[in-house]
Every structure is written in structure tokens, then in C-alpha cells.
Amino acid sequence: MKVLFVIENYLPHIGGVEMVFKNLAEGLVKAGHTATILTHRLNGTTKEENLNGVKIKRVDCLDSRNLFTFLAIPAAISAAKDADIIHTTTFNGFLPAWIAAKVSGKPLVATIHEVWIGKWHEYGGKGTLNSLPYEIFERLIYALPAVDKYVAVSNSTRQQLLKIGKKNAVTIYNGLDYSHFNPKKYSAEKIRKKHSLQRNYVLLVYGRPGPSKGIEHAIAAMKEISAAIPSAKMMLILSKDRQYAKKYLQLLQLIKKLQLEDKIVNIPPAPHSQLPEYIKAADCVIVPSLSEGFGYTAAEASTMGKVVIASNTTSLPEVVSGKHILVQPADSHEIAAAVESAYKGGYHKTPPRKFTIRENVDSYVDTYLQLLRKQDSKGKRQKNE
Numbered sequence: 001m002k003v004l005f006v007i008e009n010y011l012p013h014i015g016g017v018e019m020v021f022k023n024l025a026e027g028l029v030k031a032g033h034t035a036t037i038l039t040h041r042l043n044g045t046t047k048e049e050n051l052n053g054v055k056i057k058r059v060d061c062l063d064s065r066n067l068f069t070f071l072a073i074p075a076a077i078s079a080a081k082d083a084d085i086i087h088t089t090t091f092n093g094f095l096p097a098w099i100a101a102k103v104s105g106k107p108l109v110a111t112i113h114e115v116w117i118g119k120w121h122e123y124g125g126k127g128t129l130n131s132l133p134y135e136i137f138e139r140l141i142y143a144l145p146a147v148d149k150y151v152a153v154s155n156s157t158r159q160q161l162l163k164i165g166k167k168n169a170v171t172i173y174n175g176l177d178y179s180h181f182n183p184k185k186y187s188a189e190k191i192r193k194k195h196s197l198q199r200n201y202v203l204l205v206y207g208r209p210g211p212s213k214g215i216e217h218a219i220a221a222m223k224e225i226s227a228a229i230p231s232a233k234m235m236l237i238l239s240k241d242r243q244y245a246k247k248y249l250q251l252l253q254l255i256k257k258l259q260l261e262d263k264i265v266n267i268p269p270a271p272h273s274q275l276p277e278y279i280k281a282a283d284c285v286i287v288p289s290l291s292e293g294f295g296y297t298a299a300e301a302s303t304m305g306k307v308v309i310a311s312n313t314t315s316l317p318e319v320v321s322g323k324h325i326l327v328q329p330a331d332s333h334e335i336a337a338a339v340e341s342a343y344k345g346g347y348h349k350t351p352p353r354k355f356t357i358r359e360n361v362d363s364y365v366d367t368y369l370q371l372l373r374k375q376d377s378k379g380k381r382q383k384n385e
Contacts, residue, residue, distance in 0.1 A: 001368060002034040004083035004106075006076050006097035008065040010039040010056060014272055015208060015239070016174075016296045017089060017113065020153070022054075023175045027361035029053035038079055040068035040092075065092045076100035085109060085368045094141050107148040107371040109364075112169075113293030114314070115160035117142070123291050125211025125247060142166065148371050151364070153294040154315035172364060174294045175357030181276050181303045191281035195265050201229050201343055204282035204306075206237035206275070207297050209247045214288040214311065216251060217332045221286075222260050224336035229343050234264045237278060279304045284342050287316065290329045295319040299355060307342045309335060321353040 025035035041058035049056050059075050061067035073096045080100035088097030089111045101108035120131035150169040152158035161169040192198050205218045225232050285301035287310040298320045301308045310316045312326035325347050327334040
């Protein structure tokens, strides 16, 4: 089976969505299928390469993922000729994938992480007026007909899709590389020593500083946490991608305003290979998101055996497991109280949840095969008629 992925970002760009498709594409190759990625070309990357068996084709679009929406259309149509399935996600890869599917007659699968219709003014961080174009664009995406299957990355997201009338939605959880996030492989001492945290109660907040991540509430909580736990310090590891530059600076200004420079260690973005070391070094991981489609940070920290303090919203209650405390989103006081409780050993403990790459890949393969059988059956009926 040949699968064409049309997605705006891929490696070397690193993020939750990129890891979803990296794991899936490489898993398909290992299972004997063919995976091709059509993505936008980042500065310093080649137009084509083969990475871990996955064919990557990059579209020149002035290093702009927004231009990819339109400039990728001819390449998507061409690549679709040699594909059995076309697979995309929101946002910028959706239109070229949809057009390629319509022109080629190939089944189209769309993985949906979150539905923000009606919420852009709240989660987008751009204000009501500036959020309007994004709101309109998302509504247009879901107005496009003939998407054969929507795949939600959590039951929370599936419910969001059902609310906007997408009854052909199924849940396939993202996969986690448990060999990479294996706590037995790492030591806490290296990172603690590097950042002079040997005697501290260490909190960790990491990920993209997008407006929906609620990181400002974790930072604000440090004022109360420090009063209750003088030894507490926070490691803050945030992406410096240019699309988050404004929010990143706002968070740094908040740290300065609250006079928390000696309580928060601002660490440059760590390579994915080093991330488990930082999780291992923490006593507690805070996931203060206002909204999450899946919640890799919660799943990773739970797998590493850390106490996880996560917002009680969207997918996070589905994903978090082990030692954890759920708090109301956007509430720094609840975060602070939860950290104090965790420090004293007061947390919930549930059996670990597993989200394996193997199960993720197998579920997608089953979905692809169902669509191909349906298409084949339809073609035979039309031929007989």
C-alpha cells in the first residue's frame, strides 16, 4: 500500500504533529508499505531525501507554511497519481491534499488534533478581530465535502468533530516511543548538576509556548509555590520557533515582572533525544494547557514515572496516568496547591496507560484498507451497472 502524506511541517521541524507523522510513516515502512511525505521546504533542507525509509518531497515556498497551502497543489496532484491513500491534517496541507484526492479519485484521510471553531478568540491569542481569518479558514476546511475518514487523536477531539456534524470520525490515539521514554535508561543527576539543582524540588514545564498551552499560569503559580516550598525551582524549556516569538517574549517579561528570575531556569530547547533526561531530572511535570488534542507532554511524563499536574480539560484526563493531580485550567492558585500537595506525597495514582506506535500504525492500516475495499466495491458496482 502506498500512502501520500500532505503536511505543512516535517523533520527537521520538531513538534507533536511532526512526531505523529514520523512515527506513523516510519511504522508503515517497517510494516512493508510505502510512505511519501509532501511538505514545505525549510531553509537548509534538500528538495528530496529518503529518511528512515520515508520518501520526503519538499515544496519551495519561501520558507512559509502558509504559501504551502497553494504552492503545494501541483506537487500534490502529481504525487497522488502513484498513491493508494492520501493522508493530511489541519491546516495548511488540507487544501492541496483535498484537491489532489478529488482529481485522482483516491481516498482522503484527515487526522484532526483539535477543533477550534468558535474558540479562536480564546485559544489563538490574537484577539477577536485578528482571529477571524483563522476561524473562517477552519470553517471552510470542514465545509469541504468528500473527506472519506476523519481520525481524531483522542475521544475528546472525536466529540468535537461529532458536534460539527462529522459522523465519519474515529479515534486513533497517537503513539509514544516507549523505548525512548524509558525511565530506566536515564539518570537525573547529569541535568540536576548541570543546572545546579541537586538540592531543589524540581518542576518542569516544556513544549510550545502557544496561547492554548497556558504556560503563563504555571509561571504565575511559582510565586505561591516558592512561599510554600522554598527549595522549589522550575525548569522551563520552550520552543523558540518564530511563530511563537511574541508569546515567548511575553513569558520572559512575566518572569521578570514577578521577580522569579532566581526561581525559574530558562533552558534552551532540548533536542528530542535529550528530552527524557530533563523529564527524569524533574520531581513534578506541569501541563497547564487550556486545550489539548492529545497531550504528548502528559503522556511522556506519566511514562517516565513523574507526578503530573495537568489541566482537567479536553484530552488530558484521557492521557494522564500513574501519579497525577488534575486542576482547573487557567488557575495558577490550583496549580500551586497541587504542587504543594504533590510535594507532600498527596496525589492520585492510577494504572499506567499505554499508547503504542504499533497499535497506532495497525489502526491506521485498518482504516486505509477499509476505505480501499469500499472504493473497490463501489467501482465494481459502477462497472456492473
